[in-house]
Amino acid sequence: MNALTVQDLSFAYGPCQALCEVGFSLAPGRFAALLGPNGAGKSTLIALLTRLYHLQRGEIHVGGHSLRDAPRAALKQLGVVFQQSTLDLELSVEQNLRYHAALHGLSRRHTDLRVEAELARQGLSERRREKVRALNGGHRRRVEIARALLHEPRLLLLDEASVGLDPASRLGLNQHVRQLCREHDLSVLWTTHLLDEVHADDALMILHQGRLVASGQVDALVQEHDGDLGRLFAGLTRPTATGAPA
């Protein structure tokens, strides 16, 4: 069963079409990169995947559960790190995690175990009592990942999670998430507009002006387009006079 299936997804802000008949699937334990220039529709897609926006047309299944018909079961399978930090800066690392655990209805005992495990996994055990405000950008992102994984989802969404980080933190975060993906059979959907965050064996979707213009494994797609991801991306996302994908 796929970790994520998106079928025929369309969404419009009034007369402005943000997504048009987008469809793809993500296998369990797979790292998938969703590439797209600014304004391609990535954040809209994330908002739909996380049920922050109501579905207008199309279907989303998370771990086999329909987001439309069984939202509770679907959201239980989903962990998310938003582009903009959603941590409470005034609360400590642990307080932020416990709040999230409560929102997912985890019992106190279960919360204790999960907070302990995720803090250790992210290397944050020593900093659990520090206010989030005192952490640097890279560590804040790690707290957000720990939080997203607290309820043991099968799918982790990261919406441009590396934005605002210095190059070393960006690389570290990318490697860390890949490690989680490998070691814990976690499916990851990583949205970005930075090509160096994509590896040859990743699944890749390229979104441009609300349409999915490429989908497949990176090395296979690259081979079809002169052996270079940059040229592939530039070619597929070139602005056109009509506004349609190139």
Add this chain to the structure above:
Amino acid sequence: MNAYWQCLRGIVLREWLRFVLQRTRFLSALVRPLLWLVVFAAGFRAALGISVIEPYDTYIPYEVYIIPGLACMILLFNGMQGSLAMVYDREMGSMRVLLTSPLPRTFLLCSKLLATALISLLQVYGFLAIAWVYGVQPPAMGLLLALPALLLVALMLSALGLLLSNGIRQLENFAGVMNFVIFPLFFLSSALYPLWKMRDASQWLYWLCAVNPFTHAVELVRFALYERLAGLALAICLGLTVLFTLLAVLTFNPQHAALRKPG
């Protein structure tokens, strides 16, 4: 069921932590009504004699009269501040964390309302304790009986705050709430002066005060503080709490709450 309880507990605990961490918020919530009690009431005592009116058994000083109104003033400001916090959470993105919970949104919003209301009650009882030391001492049983009345009023005003926040797109627009909601609700009520005084001044102002929900909130608390039940005020506050909550939940649009700029 346990999941719902844990969720409610978590939301209330977060409000509590934020409240404890923002000590200035607690102080400012107390300073406002205390200024009214100590300064405004002292000035008005001479000008405004209060005759025997229900639920009081005798003539009362003005300070005694305005205590229920000032308690409700704390709830009013907190309810609106709760709505400000909702707009702020929306802009800062923390509302997204709440909304990606798998529990029903109606439950999440009602939990948030209850959390805001419970924190408000702490502030009200803090104020009543200081007023007690100052010399305004309602019956001890009245202080206990006022608890459910205050909770109901806090819920009603928090629901009104949430309803308003649904209509506010940006934090900057919140100033309008102060001018067009808080001040009219407060001044056109029985919080500062009995309605018969208002009737003497102007008949139409009296009618505005009489239909103001905040008047009924104040009277519900006033009667409860003196161990009496204001049946009509209770019915109105109950009805409006249900109505405001329903409207707030129905008009809540996660699309406003989640992302303001399509990406």
